[in-house]
Amino acid sequence: MPTIIPIVGSDDTPLTKLFPAFASVNVGRRLETEPVETSVNVVEGEGGVVVYDVISEILDSARG
Protein backbone atom coordinates (compact mmCIF):
# COMPACT_ATOMS: atom_id res chain seq x y z
CA MET A 1 0.00 0.00 0.00
CA PRO A 2 1.66 3.24 -1.04
CA THR A 3 1.92 6.08 1.39
CA ILE A 4 -0.76 8.69 1.00
CA ILE A 5 0.02 12.18 2.17
CA PRO A 6 -3.11 14.24 2.67
CA ILE A 7 -2.44 17.84 1.78
CA VAL A 8 -4.73 20.19 3.58
CA GLY A 9 -6.34 23.15 1.95
CA SER A 10 -5.84 22.13 -1.61
CA ASP A 11 -9.34 21.18 -2.71
CA ASP A 12 -9.01 20.05 -6.30
CA THR A 13 -5.64 21.65 -6.86
CA PRO A 14 -2.65 19.47 -5.99
CA LEU A 15 -0.08 21.39 -4.00
CA THR A 16 2.84 20.13 -5.97
CA LYS A 17 4.94 23.11 -4.94
CA LEU A 18 5.27 21.61 -1.51
CA PHE A 19 7.08 18.60 -2.88
CA PRO A 20 10.47 18.43 -4.55
CA ALA A 21 10.42 17.25 -8.14
CA PHE A 22 12.27 14.06 -7.33
CA ALA A 23 10.40 13.17 -4.18
CA SER A 24 10.00 9.45 -3.80
CA VAL A 25 6.60 9.72 -2.26
CA ASN A 26 3.11 9.38 -3.53
CA VAL A 27 1.21 12.61 -3.63
CA GLY A 28 -2.35 12.85 -2.46
CA ARG A 29 -4.73 15.66 -1.96
CA ARG A 30 -7.68 16.30 0.24
CA LEU A 31 -10.99 15.37 -1.32
CA GLU A 32 -13.62 18.04 -1.53
CA THR A 33 -16.29 17.19 1.02
CA GLU A 34 -19.52 18.54 2.38
CA PRO A 35 -20.08 18.62 6.13
CA VAL A 36 -23.09 17.11 7.81
CA GLU A 37 -24.81 20.23 9.11
CA THR A 38 -26.75 19.64 12.31
CA SER A 39 -27.85 21.71 15.27
CA VAL A 40 -29.74 21.47 18.53
CA ASN A 41 -31.53 23.85 20.84
CA VAL A 42 -30.68 22.95 24.42
CA VAL A 43 -33.31 24.04 26.90
CA GLU A 44 -33.81 23.99 30.64
CA GLY A 45 -37.25 22.44 30.32
CA GLU A 46 -40.00 21.82 32.79
CA GLY A 47 -38.28 18.82 34.31
CA GLY A 48 -35.60 20.99 35.83
CA VAL A 49 -38.11 23.33 37.36
CA VAL A 50 -39.95 20.45 39.00
CA VAL A 51 -36.77 19.03 40.44
CA TYR A 52 -35.73 22.36 41.86
CA ASP A 53 -39.16 22.87 43.37
CA VAL A 54 -38.88 19.50 45.07
CA ILE A 55 -35.39 20.27 46.34
CA SER A 56 -36.62 23.62 47.59
CA GLU A 57 -39.45 21.94 49.45
CA ILE A 58 -37.09 19.42 51.00
CA LEU A 59 -34.75 22.17 52.12
CA ASP A 60 -37.64 24.19 53.51
CA SER A 61 -38.82 21.12 55.34
CA ALA A 62 -35.35 20.42 56.68
CA ARG A 63 -35.06 23.95 57.96
CA GLY A 64 -38.30 23.51 59.85
Add this chain to the structure above:
Amino acid sequence: MPGLVPKIEVSGVWTEIGARLVDQTGTPVTSAEAALDGLVLSDDYTLAFTDVVAGTSATVTVTTPYAANPYNGNSRSVDLDGTTEYDDVVPGVTLVFSSSLSFTSSWAVTVRVGVPFGLMNAFPPDSGEASSEVRLQVENTGAEDGADCAVRLLPIAKRYIKTGVVFAAVRPFAEGATEKTSSGVVSPYAMTVLNVAGSGSAKTMDLEVDGAVVDVENLTDGDAGTSEGLNVVDYYRITDGDLEGVEFKLSEDAVNADEENLLIFSAIFQEIAPDTDGLPGDWGTTDVALTEEDQEEGTITAGGVAYFHIRLAVGEFGNTKSNPYPCCVAIEGSALLAAGWEN
Protein backbone atom coordinates in the same frame (compact mmCIF):
# COMPACT_ATOMS: atom_id res chain seq x y z
CA MET B 1 -19.52 18.73 -6.87
CA PRO B 2 -17.02 15.89 -6.97
CA GLY B 3 -15.98 14.56 -3.61
CA LEU B 4 -17.52 12.99 -0.54
CA VAL B 5 -21.17 13.96 -0.23
CA PRO B 6 -23.34 13.03 2.77
CA LYS B 7 -26.89 11.89 2.11
CA ILE B 8 -29.97 11.14 4.18
CA GLU B 9 -32.69 8.65 3.34
CA VAL B 10 -35.97 10.38 2.47
CA SER B 11 -38.90 8.14 1.51
CA GLY B 12 -36.50 5.38 0.54
CA VAL B 13 -34.27 7.62 -1.59
CA TRP B 14 -30.78 8.71 -0.52
CA THR B 15 -30.93 12.48 -0.85
CA GLU B 16 -28.16 15.06 -0.57
CA ILE B 17 -28.53 16.66 2.86
CA GLY B 18 -27.67 20.27 1.92
CA ALA B 19 -30.89 22.29 1.83
CA ARG B 20 -34.14 20.42 1.19
CA LEU B 21 -37.66 21.68 0.52
CA VAL B 22 -40.31 20.17 2.79
CA ASP B 23 -43.94 20.89 3.70
CA GLN B 24 -44.64 22.74 0.47
CA THR B 25 -47.87 24.47 -0.37
CA GLY B 26 -47.58 25.31 -4.03
CA THR B 27 -44.05 25.55 -5.40
CA PRO B 28 -42.77 28.96 -4.30
CA VAL B 29 -39.09 27.98 -4.39
CA THR B 30 -37.68 26.43 -7.56
CA SER B 31 -34.11 25.97 -6.32
CA ALA B 32 -32.41 25.77 -2.92
CA GLU B 33 -28.66 25.22 -2.82
CA ALA B 34 -26.57 25.23 0.36
CA ALA B 35 -23.22 26.95 -0.05
CA LEU B 36 -20.00 25.88 1.62
CA ASP B 37 -19.31 29.40 2.80
CA GLY B 38 -19.54 29.02 6.58
CA LEU B 39 -22.83 30.94 6.84
CA VAL B 40 -25.25 28.06 6.66
CA LEU B 41 -26.88 27.16 9.97
CA SER B 42 -28.81 23.92 10.32
CA ASP B 43 -32.48 24.50 11.12
CA ASP B 44 -35.96 24.54 9.59
CA TYR B 45 -36.68 27.85 7.85
CA THR B 46 -40.36 28.34 7.00
CA LEU B 47 -40.97 30.92 4.30
CA ALA B 48 -44.24 32.86 4.15
CA PHE B 49 -45.17 35.30 1.40
CA THR B 50 -47.08 38.59 1.48
CA ASP B 51 -47.65 41.42 -1.02
CA VAL B 52 -47.61 38.78 -3.75
CA VAL B 53 -47.78 39.96 -7.35
CA ALA B 54 -47.46 36.69 -9.25
CA GLY B 55 -44.65 36.72 -11.77
CA THR B 56 -43.36 40.02 -10.39
CA SER B 57 -42.52 40.29 -6.68
CA ALA B 58 -43.38 39.35 -3.11
CA THR B 59 -42.20 39.90 0.43
CA VAL B 60 -40.80 36.76 2.01
CA THR B 61 -40.54 36.34 5.78
CA VAL B 62 -38.56 33.62 7.54
CA THR B 63 -39.65 31.85 10.70
CA THR B 64 -37.65 29.24 12.60
CA PRO B 65 -39.08 26.86 15.23
CA TYR B 66 -37.16 28.53 18.02
CA ALA B 67 -36.61 32.28 18.06
CA ALA B 68 -32.96 32.01 19.07
CA ASN B 69 -31.96 31.43 15.46
CA PRO B 70 -30.35 34.73 14.39
CA TYR B 71 -32.15 34.60 11.05
CA ASN B 72 -35.63 34.16 12.55
CA GLY B 73 -37.76 37.05 11.26
CA ASN B 74 -35.63 37.81 8.20
CA SER B 75 -37.78 39.60 5.67
CA ARG B 76 -37.18 41.18 2.30
CA SER B 77 -38.73 41.81 -1.11
CA VAL B 78 -37.85 39.28 -3.81
CA ASP B 79 -38.43 39.06 -7.54
CA LEU B 80 -40.68 36.20 -8.64
CA ASP B 81 -38.87 35.59 -11.91
CA GLY B 82 -37.49 32.07 -11.59
CA THR B 83 -33.93 33.26 -12.14
CA THR B 84 -32.74 35.77 -9.54
CA GLU B 85 -30.67 34.12 -6.79
CA TYR B 86 -31.01 35.27 -3.19
CA ASP B 87 -28.44 34.33 -0.57
CA ASP B 88 -29.63 36.57 2.26
CA VAL B 89 -33.12 35.20 2.92
CA VAL B 90 -31.69 32.06 4.52
CA PRO B 91 -27.99 32.98 4.75
CA GLY B 92 -25.77 30.27 3.36
CA VAL B 93 -28.54 28.97 1.08
CA THR B 94 -29.13 30.28 -2.44
CA LEU B 95 -32.84 30.46 -3.23
CA VAL B 96 -34.69 31.08 -6.49
CA PHE B 97 -38.37 31.97 -6.36
CA SER B 98 -41.01 30.78 -8.82
CA SER B 99 -42.28 32.89 -11.71
CA SER B 100 -45.56 30.97 -11.71
CA LEU B 101 -48.62 33.12 -12.38
CA SER B 102 -50.46 30.89 -9.90
CA PHE B 103 -48.27 32.14 -7.02
CA THR B 104 -50.45 33.32 -4.12
CA SER B 105 -49.86 34.33 -0.51
CA SER B 106 -51.14 30.90 0.53
CA TRP B 107 -47.98 29.32 -0.88
CA ALA B 108 -45.34 28.37 1.68
CA VAL B 109 -42.36 26.11 2.07
CA THR B 110 -39.87 25.03 4.70
CA VAL B 111 -36.20 24.97 3.77
CA ARG B 112 -34.65 22.24 5.90
CA VAL B 113 -30.94 22.82 6.23
CA GLY B 114 -28.92 19.82 7.32
CA VAL B 115 -30.29 17.53 10.01
CA PRO B 116 -31.69 19.74 12.78
CA PHE B 117 -32.30 17.83 16.01
CA GLY B 118 -34.79 20.31 17.51
CA LEU B 119 -35.06 20.65 21.27
CA MET B 120 -33.14 18.65 23.86
CA ASN B 121 -33.39 19.02 27.59
CA ALA B 122 -30.36 19.76 29.73
CA PHE B 123 -32.02 19.45 33.10
CA PRO B 124 -32.90 16.31 35.03
CA PRO B 125 -34.88 14.19 34.99
CA ASP B 126 -35.33 14.66 31.23
CA SER B 127 -31.65 15.16 30.36
CA GLY B 128 -29.03 12.58 29.62
CA GLU B 129 -31.00 10.62 27.07
CA ALA B 130 -29.46 10.40 23.63
CA SER B 131 -31.49 11.61 20.67
CA SER B 132 -32.85 9.26 18.07
CA GLU B 133 -30.09 8.11 15.76
CA VAL B 134 -29.78 8.91 12.08
CA ARG B 135 -28.08 6.66 9.53
CA LEU B 136 -26.29 8.63 6.86
CA GLN B 137 -24.69 7.66 3.59
CA VAL B 138 -21.50 9.14 2.17
CA GLU B 139 -21.12 8.88 -1.60
CA ASN B 140 -17.86 9.40 -3.43
CA THR B 141 -19.13 11.47 -6.35
CA GLY B 142 -15.63 12.09 -7.69
CA ALA B 143 -13.73 10.25 -10.39
CA GLU B 144 -10.97 9.01 -8.08
CA ASP B 145 -11.01 6.47 -5.29
CA GLY B 146 -10.99 7.94 -1.80
CA ALA B 147 -8.62 6.70 0.89
CA ASP B 148 -8.43 7.47 4.61
CA CYS B 149 -12.11 8.39 4.49
CA ALA B 150 -13.45 9.11 7.95
CA VAL B 151 -16.04 10.94 9.98
CA ARG B 152 -14.55 13.33 12.55
CA LEU B 153 -15.78 15.62 15.29
CA LEU B 154 -13.89 18.92 15.06
CA PRO B 155 -14.38 22.49 16.27
CA ILE B 156 -17.00 24.17 14.08
CA ALA B 157 -16.55 27.62 12.52
CA LYS B 158 -19.64 29.74 11.79
CA ARG B 159 -19.85 33.20 10.26
CA TYR B 160 -22.32 35.93 11.04
CA ILE B 161 -22.22 39.01 8.82
CA LYS B 162 -22.31 42.35 10.63
CA THR B 163 -21.20 45.07 8.20
CA GLY B 164 -20.62 44.50 4.48
CA VAL B 165 -18.81 41.26 3.83
CA VAL B 166 -15.36 40.01 4.82
CA PHE B 167 -15.14 36.46 3.54
CA ALA B 168 -15.97 34.69 0.32
CA ALA B 169 -15.88 31.52 2.41
CA VAL B 170 -14.76 30.09 5.73
CA ARG B 171 -14.25 26.35 5.81
CA PRO B 172 -16.70 24.70 8.21
CA PHE B 173 -14.18 23.14 10.59
CA ALA B 174 -11.08 24.52 12.31
CA GLU B 175 -8.96 21.90 14.01
CA GLY B 176 -7.03 23.74 16.73
CA ALA B 177 -9.43 26.68 17.15
CA THR B 178 -10.77 27.60 20.57
CA GLU B 179 -14.37 28.31 21.50
CA LYS B 180 -14.70 31.73 23.11
CA THR B 181 -17.34 32.08 25.82
CA SER B 182 -18.65 34.88 27.96
CA SER B 183 -20.80 33.90 30.95
CA GLY B 184 -21.43 30.56 29.30
CA VAL B 185 -22.47 32.07 25.97
CA VAL B 186 -20.45 31.22 22.89
CA SER B 187 -19.11 34.60 21.79
CA PRO B 188 -17.73 35.84 18.49
CA TYR B 189 -14.31 36.85 17.32
CA ALA B 190 -14.52 40.18 15.48
CA MET B 191 -13.08 39.79 11.97
CA THR B 192 -12.34 43.11 10.29
CA VAL B 193 -10.71 44.11 7.01
CA LEU B 194 -8.62 47.27 6.70
CA ASN B 195 -6.29 48.92 4.19
CA VAL B 196 -8.24 47.58 1.23
CA ALA B 197 -6.41 48.34 -2.01
CA GLY B 198 -6.96 47.55 -5.68
CA SER B 199 -10.18 46.29 -7.21
CA GLY B 200 -11.91 43.07 -8.18
CA SER B 201 -9.80 39.95 -8.04
CA ALA B 202 -6.67 42.10 -7.61
CA LYS B 203 -7.80 43.46 -4.24
CA THR B 204 -5.59 43.13 -1.20
CA MET B 205 -6.40 43.89 2.42
CA ASP B 206 -5.43 43.36 6.02
CA LEU B 207 -7.46 41.01 8.19
CA GLU B 208 -7.64 41.64 11.92
CA VAL B 209 -8.96 39.28 14.60
CA ASP B 210 -10.30 41.20 17.60
CA GLY B 211 -8.25 44.19 16.44
CA ALA B 212 -4.92 42.44 15.85
CA VAL B 213 -3.21 40.86 12.86
CA VAL B 214 -2.47 37.15 13.08
CA ASP B 215 -0.07 34.75 11.42
CA VAL B 216 -1.36 32.97 8.34
CA GLU B 217 -0.19 30.50 5.71
CA ASN B 218 -1.15 30.84 2.06
CA LEU B 219 -2.54 27.42 1.14
CA THR B 220 -1.73 27.81 -2.54
CA ASP B 221 1.98 28.55 -2.36
CA GLY B 222 2.69 27.61 1.27
CA ASP B 223 4.09 31.06 2.08
CA ALA B 224 3.88 32.10 5.73
CA GLY B 225 3.38 35.65 6.95
CA THR B 226 1.01 37.95 8.77
CA SER B 227 -2.57 38.71 7.82
CA GLU B 228 -1.56 41.98 6.18
CA GLY B 229 -1.87 42.48 2.42
CA LEU B 230 -3.83 39.27 1.78
CA ASN B 231 -5.37 38.61 -1.63
CA VAL B 232 -8.91 37.54 -2.51
CA VAL B 233 -7.91 34.58 -4.65
CA ASP B 234 -6.16 32.14 -2.33
CA TYR B 235 -7.27 30.28 0.73
CA TYR B 236 -5.33 31.07 3.91
CA ARG B 237 -5.01 29.22 7.21
CA ILE B 238 -4.55 31.04 10.52
CA THR B 239 -1.51 29.54 12.21
CA ASP B 240 -1.47 31.13 15.66
CA GLY B 241 -3.79 32.29 18.41
CA ASP B 242 -7.27 31.13 19.35
CA LEU B 243 -8.38 30.82 15.73
CA GLU B 244 -5.53 28.55 14.70
CA GLY B 245 -6.75 26.19 12.01
CA VAL B 246 -9.41 28.51 10.57
CA GLU B 247 -9.21 28.43 6.76
CA PHE B 248 -10.71 31.26 4.76
CA LYS B 249 -10.82 33.18 1.50
CA LEU B 250 -11.46 36.92 1.58
CA SER B 251 -14.22 38.51 -0.49
CA GLU B 252 -13.46 40.78 -3.40
CA ASP B 253 -16.58 42.73 -2.38
CA ALA B 254 -15.02 43.70 0.96
CA VAL B 255 -14.37 47.37 1.68
CA ASN B 256 -12.57 49.10 4.52
CA ALA B 257 -13.96 48.36 7.99
CA ASP B 258 -16.30 45.60 6.85
CA GLU B 259 -16.84 43.26 9.78
CA GLU B 260 -18.08 39.76 10.40
CA ASN B 261 -18.34 37.70 13.54
CA LEU B 262 -16.71 34.30 13.60
CA LEU B 263 -17.89 31.83 16.22
CA ILE B 264 -16.18 28.59 17.15
CA PHE B 265 -18.34 25.83 18.60
CA SER B 266 -16.74 22.85 20.29
CA ALA B 267 -18.06 19.44 19.29
CA ILE B 268 -19.70 18.62 22.62
CA PHE B 269 -23.04 17.02 21.81
CA GLN B 270 -22.38 14.75 18.83
CA GLU B 271 -21.76 11.01 18.97
CA ILE B 272 -20.87 8.95 15.92
CA ALA B 273 -20.79 5.22 15.26
CA PRO B 274 -19.68 2.96 12.42
CA ASP B 275 -22.25 1.07 10.42
CA THR B 276 -22.52 -2.67 10.79
CA ASP B 277 -25.08 -4.24 8.50
CA GLY B 278 -27.26 -1.18 8.80
CA LEU B 279 -26.99 -0.87 12.57
CA PRO B 280 -24.73 1.40 14.64
CA GLY B 281 -21.64 -0.06 16.22
CA ASP B 282 -20.12 1.44 19.36
CA TRP B 283 -21.04 5.09 19.90
CA GLY B 284 -18.25 7.52 20.68
CA THR B 285 -16.49 10.74 19.78
CA THR B 286 -13.37 9.39 18.11
CA ASP B 287 -12.87 9.20 14.35
CA VAL B 288 -15.00 6.62 12.53
CA ALA B 289 -13.61 5.12 9.33
CA LEU B 290 -15.88 5.22 6.30
CA THR B 291 -15.48 1.96 4.45
CA GLU B 292 -17.27 0.76 1.35
CA GLU B 293 -18.38 -2.85 1.49
CA ASP B 294 -15.60 -5.27 0.54
CA GLN B 295 -12.95 -2.52 0.52
CA GLU B 296 -9.99 -1.78 2.77
CA GLU B 297 -10.75 0.30 5.84
CA GLY B 298 -11.29 3.95 4.92
CA THR B 299 -11.71 3.30 1.20
CA ILE B 300 -14.66 4.49 -0.87
CA THR B 301 -14.16 3.90 -4.56
CA ALA B 302 -15.36 6.37 -7.19
CA GLY B 303 -19.14 6.13 -7.21
CA GLY B 304 -19.12 3.97 -4.09
CA VAL B 305 -20.89 4.56 -0.79
CA ALA B 306 -20.27 4.01 2.92
CA TYR B 307 -22.47 4.56 5.95
CA PHE B 308 -22.24 5.86 9.49
CA HIS B 309 -24.60 6.89 12.29
CA ILE B 310 -25.00 10.11 14.25
CA ARG B 311 -26.92 11.04 17.37
CA LEU B 312 -26.78 13.83 19.94
CA ALA B 313 -26.43 13.45 23.67
CA VAL B 314 -26.88 16.42 25.96
CA GLY B 315 -25.66 15.81 29.47
CA GLU B 316 -27.14 17.28 32.61
CA PHE B 317 -26.72 21.04 32.85
CA GLY B 318 -25.49 21.32 29.26
CA ASN B 319 -25.02 24.75 27.71
CA THR B 320 -28.50 26.24 27.22
CA LYS B 321 -27.27 29.72 26.34
CA SER B 322 -25.91 29.25 22.84
CA ASN B 323 -28.90 28.16 20.78
CA PRO B 324 -29.05 27.01 18.11
CA TYR B 325 -25.82 25.13 18.86
CA PRO B 326 -24.21 23.79 15.67
CA CYS B 327 -23.33 20.10 15.91
CA CYS B 328 -21.80 19.57 12.48
CA VAL B 329 -19.80 16.49 11.56
CA ALA B 330 -16.74 16.57 9.32
CA ILE B 331 -16.12 14.08 6.55
CA GLU B 332 -12.57 13.74 5.31
CA GLY B 333 -10.74 11.73 2.69
CA SER B 334 -7.72 11.78 0.43
CA ALA B 335 -7.32 10.98 -3.23
CA LEU B 336 -4.22 9.24 -4.42
CA LEU B 337 -2.77 11.04 -7.39
CA ALA B 338 0.46 9.52 -8.62
CA ALA B 339 3.98 8.64 -7.61
CA GLY B 340 5.92 11.80 -6.99
CA TRP B 341 8.54 11.35 -9.70
CA GLU B 342 6.70 13.66 -12.02
CA ASN B 343 5.24 16.00 -9.43
